Amino acid sequence: MHHQRTTGLTATQFTTLLTALNNHLTWFKPDQKPRKLTLAPALKLTLLYHRHNLTEELLAEIFTVSQPTISRTINTIEKALAKVFRPLEQSIENSLKIPGSLVIDGTLIPTWNWRSLGKINFSGQHKRAGFNHQVICTVDGKLLAITDPVPGARHDAYAFKHHDLQKYLNESTLADKGYLGLGLVTPTRRSKARRIAADVKAVNRFINSRRVVERGIA
Structure with missing residues (x-):
């Protein structure tokens, strides 16, 4: 999928955000069950969810995972993005x-x-x-x-x-x-x-x- 057409970000912007997200989040942990998605698709589906107001059921169909996986992924990415953007916040x-x-x-x-x-x-x-x-x-x-x-x-x-x-x-x-x-x-x-x-x-x-x-x- 083209980044700009789907998420609104250019490929460079998406990569920059992905790198910043990776610095605030340990996506794969040795002591936990492996995730169904890697970090890049997890970020993309979260951006799709917010930009296009898609249902979790539709995203589950697109990314071939279950709806609960989509829900957990969005929740995790949202919390990490809040940490990424917090230094940029101002009144x-x-x-x-x-x-x-x-x-x-x-x-x-x-x-x-x-x-x-x-x-x-x-x-x-x-x-x-x-x-x-x-x-x-x-x-x-x-x-x-x-x-x-x-x-x-x-x-x-x-x-x-x-x-x-x-x-x-x-x-x-x-x-x-x-x-x-x-x-x-x-x-x-x-x-x-x-x-x-x-x-x-x-x-x-x-x-x-x-x-x-x-x-x-x-």
């Missing part, structure tokens, strides 16, 4: 301390459960269950920060306020119409009562052309 405040305009947008990360801790995860906008994450990039698409999740039923304006992002983002930040009234640069909403002036349309096109978060998410 949103520090992540956004760079010059120039920023861009924010929300994305829905799919999940199988419709409810979590009594909160509804179903998004009416996307017609599926998941969690809302706020993603912040530079205007050239460099990913800077991803917030913790809120239930998928919550809209972007709620998530923006919930995470107190107004502390770090101001009138130089570009956003879509889901952030109207929050002090950001957003397109002007269309009105049936009056036509939008040509200069306003030009500004709207400029703002929409700079919405690069989708590329960062991809």
Whole structure:
């Protein structure tokens, strides 16, 4: 399988992550039963699980192992990846301390459960269950920060306020119409009562052309 088409990582990125993972994890232990999978397929199936929201049953079929093996593998790799990435973690405040305009947008990360801790995860906008994450990039698409999740039923304006992002983002930040009234640069909403002036349309096109978060998410 091609790494970039399946996991979203280039071959070099996958190899780098695999090497870092190998330094934090002893995959084969002499005093334990041999694993059904080597470390590389274990990492790949974990990335597939999160990137494409595949079921464990489907992954078991793809990698020709049992569903319990898939479940144990994902759990082990997730814990090891948390150790790998921990030194890279920093607060949103520090992540956004760079010059120039920023861009924010929300994305829905799919999940199988419709409810979590009594909160509804179903998004009416996307017609599926998941969690809302706020993603912040530079205007050239460099990913800077991803917030913790809120239930998928919550809209972007709620998530923006919930995470107190107004502390770090101001009138130089570009956003879509889901952030109207929050002090950001957003397109002007269309009105049936009056036509939008040509200069306003030009500004709207400029703002929409700079919405690069989708590329960062991809």
